[in-house]
Amino acid sequence: FSALVPFLPMSGSEMYEALTEAKMNYDWWMSLSSLEMLRYDYQEDSSNGRKFGISAVLLPFWDVMEKPMLYKASCEFMSEKKLDTIMIMAYSFEPRMSRQILFMSDNFEKLKELTQAFARVGGHAQMDLVYADMDVEECLGTKNCEAFQQFTVGFSRKEVLPLVVEAYREAGVSLVPERDDDGFYSDPTGKLQVPTKESS
Structure with missing residues (x-):
């Protein structure tokens, strides 16, 4: 960024402020599709x-949950990135500043094991976690999800990632069936709501 400053029509600090303001723009975030939202500010481990x-999504949790086809887009994204699970960190400012963490996968029982382990790990780390008071299953149309309110906002994604790693180790779970070399699920039951080799 600093190398570009001499060529910018405004100062470096002005450009930084403009970019920050754009990133915080509610209307811009709402204009993104579910898949675009997942891709914009993404990290993995x-x-x-x-x-x-x-x-990471700079929208209130309830606005994230109302994104069209959110679970379907999340399944596509998990298949594209060859993920066991995808999490969305949202931000709310009322009634007090908090983060929300939404977990989604393709396996209900294993997801519950992981999120229960995450609740324990987060509790030990003093994240001030509680289960979200929203019926996420009804909103997303699937039971393969779980959500938390996180009131200790100092835990950013950078701090949350290693806690999820620890939760995986504690739970000892893998959330999806084995994939082949092309990243497709092997699912003889046909129950997974994600692309398979036969349907692609």
Whole structure:
């Protein structure tokens, strides 16, 4: 960024402020599709070969949940990135500043094991976690999800990632069936709501 400053029509500090303001723009975030929202500010990590990702979204949690086809887009994104699970970190400012963390996967039982482990790990780390008071299953149309309110806002994604790694290790779970070399699910039951080799 500093190398570009001499060529910018405004000062470096002015450009930084403009970019920050744009990133915080509510209307811009709302204009994104669910898939675009997941891709914009994304990081991933792994635990024992199980890869997971976190997308940071500067929207209130209830607005994230109302994004069209959010769960379907999340399944597509998990398949594209070869993820065990995807998490979305949202931000709310009322009634007090808090973050929300939404977990989604393709396996209900294993997801519950992971999120229960995350609740324990987060509690030990004093994240001030509580389960979200929203019926996320009804909003997303699937039970393969879980959400938390995080009131200790000092825990950013950078701090949350290693806690998820620890939760994976504690739970000892992999959230999806094995994939082949092309990244497709092997699902003889046909129950997974994600692309398979036969349907692609």
